[in-house]
Amino acid sequence: MVSCASQGENSEMNSYISSLMERMTLQEKLGQLNLPSGGDLVTGNVNSGELSELVREGRIGGFFNVKGVEKIAALQRLAVDSTRLCIPLLVGADVIHGYETIFPIPLALSCSWDTAAVERMARVSAVEASANGIGWTFSPMVDICRDARWGRIAEGSGEDPYLGSLMAKAYVRGYQGNGMQGKDEILSCVKHFALYGASESGLDYNVVDMSRQRMYNEYLPPYRAAVEAGVGTVMSSFNVVDGIPATANKWLLTDLLRHEWGFNGMVVTDYASIAEMSVYGVAPLKEASVRALAAGTDMDMCSNGFLGTLEESLKEKAVTEAQIDAACRRVLETKYKLGLFTDPYKYCDPDRVERETYTDEHRTAAREVATETFVLLKNSNRLLPLAKRGKIALIGPMADAANNMCGTWSLTCNSSRHESLLQGLRSAVEGQAEVLYAKGSNLYYDAETEKGAVYIRPLERGDNRALLDEALHTAARADVIVAALGESAEMSGESLSRTNLEIPDAQQDLLKALVKTGKPVVLLLFTGRPLILNWEEANVPAILNVWYAGSETGKAVADVLFGKVTPSGKLTTSFPRAVGQLPLYYNRISQSRPDDDETVFNHYTSNYLDEKNSPLYPFGYGLSYTHFTYGEMRLSSEVLPKNGKLEVTVTVTNDGETDGTEIVQLYLHDVFAEIARPVKELKGYQRIHLKQGASRDVTFTLTENDLKYYNSKLQYVYEPGEFDVMVGSNSQAVQTKRFRAE
Structure with a gap:
């Protein structure tokens, strides 16, 4: 792979960028540092009309959250044909685990322990994203996380820095390919730099504090691995580092990232993080923008701080033109490395959309990779794999919920094209067995609680009693019960922290009722994080964790459930026995008075009065057929x-x-x-x-x-x-x- 560092030494590029910058006005330079959201995919800060006007005025360097190659091409055409210097735009999106062919969520992908599979996922994602106008993905997220309460654990590779580093490199290789020279190779952005996964209490956007020694040994390795793999951009995190917001932390962004690690690419903020420095009580927008620029931030995502305040700060000598030039140069170099100055429409070929999006080849890859990510947690009396005979009752709110199979951060997916689990199982056993179905329960008993968990991908609610009665009636007719339960897609991810990590109440009662029937029960667990499964481990004969497996969930689950594929996934994050154990991770420092006997409570040792120290399922755990x-x-x-x-x-x-x-x-x-x-x-x-x-x-x-x-x-x-x-x-x-x- 050709690294961005080696390309950055290209004298031809340096000459080109220098010549361009000599002709740029201050406002044009500041425009290159501005990255607004188009708002198509999630709520943004500008609409399409305002975005077009910003392009015409040369007041943006790129945009994100716009879907559709025609829209993107039109905005690129404005930049190239209607501005003084014809500087092309960077076009980004959160392509996290697939574009329209959706693969398992990143936490699940890591449980394959298969870097080739992860690289395959990133390669398919790059092909599809680039065919649809996207040249820059805000991925991979490599934050080490050891607290399952944090919803964004779903986006990372678990608790281990060694495995996380290997996965980080695989993502970068898959996205960027041969130095982003091909039209199907895109720019990668490692995030969130740094330490975001150690958020206190597992609460999103919260404080992080740790020693430098712990940073270097436990949390920084995956970011450095991505840099060593040639990642083109880095996204700073929301949290503070040493009390200073990461976006304005010079030690982090310049001393460590650039000087110690040799990164010479572009640094972009996370969404509005410059503006949010005021919430920390550190600085209002104008001063925050000065501090972010001085720290080494190059591109301002959605705060409008650089564009709106730096000209005045320059007049006041709070910043220098050299600082602005350095940031502008790195933005322009990124576009040069991506090949946009040679071909601004590199990613705007409409003929590629149908030819290279959601293809049979890509769907096959998603299906095959998904089967590697499933973790068999329990299999008493070798209940699994199931035989394709008799009557199988598929029961649970995730059983016929095609819109929930893709999991968190799958904004560009089209779930109307995807099979549900029910459809996948019925197709797999057609002519050999009968699959009965009942929803069985709502996600939660309480409708208001459920609203927060299905705000984009709704599930139709029913009467709690009637749903359970229907489930028991269906189960009575079956030889074996498959319970599709757990979290909805929107119960893990950004801004989705939880304090109770058990399966939601209505589903717990459903599962207990199904087990009480005396029929053999298989729990298909849908989740984006470790859950507490003490009752399930003690009472359910078989548990297969399928995470969120993506657009081919139905087929992939059928492959493993019926034994076409033997499960091989291993956990990359410890499953706790109780929330009180968190944060929980295998590579801990020994306590000064360790308790090596968990069969009894031992006074004056490091233990809990009411629970064991050990996890229910440890790091690296996973059974097989x-x-x-x-x-x-x-x-x-x-x-x-x-x-x-x-x-x-x-x-x-x-x-x-x-x-x-x-x-x-x-x-x-x-x-x-x-x-x-x-x-x-x-x-x-x-x-x-x-x-x-x-x-x-x-x-x-x-x-x-x-x-x-x-x-x-x-x-x-x-x-x-x-x-x-x-x-x-x-x-x-x-x-x-x-x-x-x-």
Whole structure:
């Protein structure tokens, strides 16, 4: 891949941009720093008429939230044909996990542990978005999150920085391809820089505060990985860092991002974050704009601060023309790297829309990738896979809700083209079994509570008692019950924090009533976050977490439910037993008085009076329809020599009754270090496919780089000494051996 850094050194580009800027007025430069919303997809701050006028006046550098290649082409034509310098526009959108072919939500994608699948998703997304006029996606979101109350956990890759870093690179590769040279390769934007996923209390737009050492070791790695992969733009976050809003934090945006990491692309704010600095009590809009520019912000999304105030601030000498020029140059360089100066209509070919949007090939990819993301949480007596025979009762508010299958941040999808789960199951068993259906319950008993969870994708409500009666009548006629329950699509995502993480009340009662019938019950769990499933784990025979699987949900779920595909997903975020455990994550620092016995309450140890410390389902957990046995772990040596390597090998055998894929995980623990280190950290994994009865040696090679961390002086080092290496099927089910590093 050609990185943006290498392109940024292009002397031809520098000469072109310098010549252009010499002809630009101050207002034209400020216009390039202004990024308004068109308002088609979500409520924006300008309508289409106002947007056209801004373009004619040269008062914007780009826009987002406009759908339709004709609209976009018309606005681009205004910029190129009706402005003095003919500077093309950047056109962005939140293409998060698909454009019209929708893939599983990012949290689900991470549970595939398959970077090739994630890159495939991003590639399809780039093809479809670019065919529809979009050249810039506000993705990937790489925020590490360890608190399931935060709704935006659905948009990230979970709690682990190592896995999150690999996923970040895969997204960037998929979107940007060969340096964005092709017409189907688009500009990526990593977000939210930085630390947004550590929001206090899991409350969106809330405070974040942590040490630099924790930042470097636990939260910053995925952002840096995206930069190393050549990501073209970075979006600053809403939260404060060291008490300073990220949008105006010079240490974050200049010292760290540009100087330490070498990023030379463009920094854009999140929606209106410059204006919202006043809410923090930091600065009103005019001063906030000065501080954001000085910190290294280049493009102002929707605050109108740069365009509206910087000219006056320049006269007052609060900013310099050099600062404005630096920001303007980075915006123009971004357009140059994207190829817009050569071909402003690069993404405006109307013939591509039908040819490259929601194609059979793309839908097949979405279906195949979705099956990799499902996590089998429980399967008593091998209830799954189901046989295609008899009568199957599909019951629950998610059973026939095609408009909810795509999950959060799928603004460009057209759910009218998508099958519901009911349609997918009926199609899969046609002529072999009968699928009965009942909605069974509302999302919540209370209609007002439900309104907040279905504000864009409504579900038709019914009488609570009548729905339950219909469900029980349907269940009585069936041989097996499949309950499609959980969150609606709009119960996770931005501004969707929750304090109660159980399945909503009406659905809980429905599930209990279905289990009480004595019929075998399979819970298909729809969710964008970890939920508390204590009762479900104790009482429901089989639980398959299908997250939100996208436009091909019906077919993908049928593939796994009936055994065409064996589930292989593993959790990338811990499932708690209680909200009081949050934040919860496997790679924690040991308590000074750890409690290693959860069978009884032990005074004067670090534990809860009323709950275990451990998660219900740990990081890395996921079952299969087959069974894998791990042999004894073997080390090539008891010593990792300086500048040398050490091999860790384990034999994995599929001794079950079907072929399957296992994700073999390797963790490390630094026994003694200069600062307290996590009890274990993921340092490697391998996805292996084994036929029934087959075995394979899985080998990991460790070097001193795997041992390094940022110490108290933020030096990236390791200290010679003892280390524990762990291998297993999840973060808890591991075997351990110790070696010494020289």
